[in-house]
Amino acid sequence: MSHQSSPKPETIPSPHLMTVTQDKPAPALKTTDNGGYLRPGSIETFVSNGLKAEDYYFDLPLRHTDSSCKETITVFARKVVSIERQADADKMPWLIFYQGGPGFQGPAYNSGWVKSASKKYNVLLLDQRGTGLSTAMTVQSISHLKTPQEQAEYFMQFRADSIVRDSELIRETLLANCTDKKWSLVGQSFGGFCISTYLSMFPGSITAAYITGGIPPMMDSLETVYKQSYKSVMEHTERFYKRFPLDVKRVKKIMKYLATHEVRMPNGGILTPRKFQQLGMKFGLSGGMDHVHSLCLQAFVQVGGPNGKEELSSLFLEEVATLQDQIPPIYAILHEAIYCDGPGVASKWTASKLLSGEFANVFGYSVEAFEAHEDDASKVVYFTGEHMYDWMLDDYGSLQPLKECAEILANHTNWPHLYNKEVLAKNTVPVAAVVYYDDMFVDRQCSENTARGIQGIQLWITNEYMHSGLRDSEGVLTKLFKMVNGEVDIPVA
Known part of the structure; x- marks a missing residue:
């Protein structure tokens, strides 16, 4: 099977970030550079449970690789940072989270691991396209698509490759004024699949990657x-x-x-x-x-x-x-x-x-x-x-x-590639992953097979947690951080 030879991104339109403050009315519909329209949304800031949250809405291309398509969708993301770190938040690194699924929205802003990570990072909780506060993917929202073929072609734009390209445009916007324009990634379950796609396509944008129960089975067939x-x-x-x-x-x-x-x-x-x-x-x-x-x-x-x-x-x-x-x-x-x-x-x-x-x-x-x-x-x-x-x-x-x-x-057979095995085999981004011993959702053996093709990945295989380990314990992500920092000794795959 052939794979794309370069992790470089395609040239795609820039996103438009709505920057309306909480106490001002939202503007009228705005025409974007590529001819689409953005349903207006404000940046809403609130403080709760020792955290400061800031909400963003981005106008992004529906079809990143088709410049002739002018249709856009809205993608929502919430930045969370600990109140105690507000004074130096602009100097803190960024950490973006990818939810499991596909099709589920990001976690609550006050989840245990989020509260812990927000003391060291600007944590960005992404509602992946089609989920949560992003443009909805429901029977109702796609009722304007009159034929099953049109519906199918629309659905094709909601896989990991599109999610990753959304992320790149968001990164370029939010980190535009940062000294270090890279960020770190956390992915749960399907979110780990997204990270593997990100590592294949844009490794130069990533400081480190942390995968929880989500190494995709690249080396095994769907039947296996x-x-x-x-x-x-x-x-x-x-x-x-x-x-x-x-x-x-x-x-x-x-x-x-x-x-x-x-x-x-x-x-x-x-x-x-x-x-x-x-x-x-x-x-x-x-x-x-x-x-x-x-x-x-x-x-x-x-x-x-x-x-x-x-x-x-x-x-x-x-x-x-x-x-x-x-x-x-x-x-x-x-x-x-x-x-x-x-x-x-x-x-x-x-x-x-x-x-x-x-x-x-x-x-x-x-x-x-x-x-x-x-x-x-x-x-x-x-x-x-x-x-x-x-x-x-x-x-x-x-x-x-x-x-x-x-x-x-x-029955569709013309799917784009999600992973670049050549790039992953030469990976230089620090990657730490927890693999749950008898994970019912992401098979351990398939995960280990894939890990052998990702240079430098560190695997922590444990039967202490189930697939929901990230949600169940702050210690899961804490240990992954320590693995990348060299504070615990975990074998490299």
């Missing part, structure tokens, strides 16, 4: 990635039942009910057995198994008095809807596409094919098969994990209007 993922969620499911053995029967009961009844969700959608199985995604996060157990305990309610019939409770359905039905379109529809590195590669609904093929006997469910083993504790319902399926475009009401668009994206 998902085979490993299915095996991992099987192991996590077995741990769940070992922790809560009575849930073996509870889950069977829920699945049987869903298979024999049409269960309407609060938003009008239908809860199917296979959709319920997707709650296994929670197993890879701290507290996730306890959360699913709590759901199982409150699943049924008796209707019509002591001798009445049992139904799934409204509390259960509301909680499941909260967990599932707000799934961002980017997360569902582009999830497999984030692994497509270059022309000739298509995702082809890999997770769906494996589920109905090699793993059908494990994850498949039928009332008859499970009734025959109703009291057999070894015959369990396995949950699925972070897998996006073609049938989700039927089962999730919010995704149904994008079904044809998703099909086009799944």
Whole structure:
């Protein structure tokens, strides 16, 4: 597979930064140099919890590599710095954070690790394009695109390569007056994928990079990635039942009910057995198994008095809807596409094919098969994990209007490259990464395979944390900082 030979960026239009102060009204719509328009937004500054936050809205090209396209989108970013460092904030280095997903907005400004890092850095929390306060990527927001093909071409602009090019324009704007115009990067999960793209494209803009559970599987096929993922969620499911053995029967009961009844969700959608199985995604996060157990305990309610019939409770359905039905379109529809590195590669609904093929006997469910083993504790319902399926475009009401668009994206083969293996093999940027030993979301073995191709990366492999380690403990990022600073001795890959 060929790769771009140079990490140099394309020539792309400059961003426009709205600089309206908090106490002034926003201006009228403003025409940009490249003919687009920016929905106005102010820079709002506020102080809370010992932190000072400053909000920015940038007008950026929708298509960075197509100068003939004049359409722009808004990208939001929030700078956070500790109040105690305000006097010398202009002299402090910058640290930009990339969220997991894809499709989720940046974390709360007062998260534990943010508060700690803001004492040393100007921390920039980015709402990656299409998320949070950036131009939304929803069925509603793209309703002006009349055909599935137009929708698909729009979605193609929301992968890591576009996110990184957004970042470069933001860096050039915010660090324009800084002595050191480089910044450091932190990436959680998919955010680590973005960092690997950044290291491939613009290594000269980076002081250091810190990856938490997010080294992309560059050396492994998508089929390998998902085979490993299915095996991992099987192991996590077995741990769940070992922790809560009575849930073996509870889950069977829920699945049987869903298979024999049409269960309407609060938003009008239908809860199917296979959709319920997707709650296994929670197993890879701290507290996730306890959360699913709590759901199982409150699943049924008796209707019509002591001798009445049992139904799934409204509390259960509301909680499941909260967990599932707000799934961002980017997360569902582009999830497999984030692994497509270059022309000739298509995702082809890999997770769906494996589920109905090699793993059908494990994850498949039928009332008859499970009734025959109703009291057999070894015959369990396995949950699925972070897998996006073609049938989700039927089962999730919010995704149904994008079904044809998703099909086009799944079969698209002309993706641009995300990584430059030649550049990464000669990397000189200090990189420290934590790899979680039995990470259910980003496979450890695949991460190690990739790390061997990134010169100088330091790996910290641990079973002390789950995939949510950055959120769970300030110590994760603190240790990565120390690794780059040479304060702890970690082997170099």
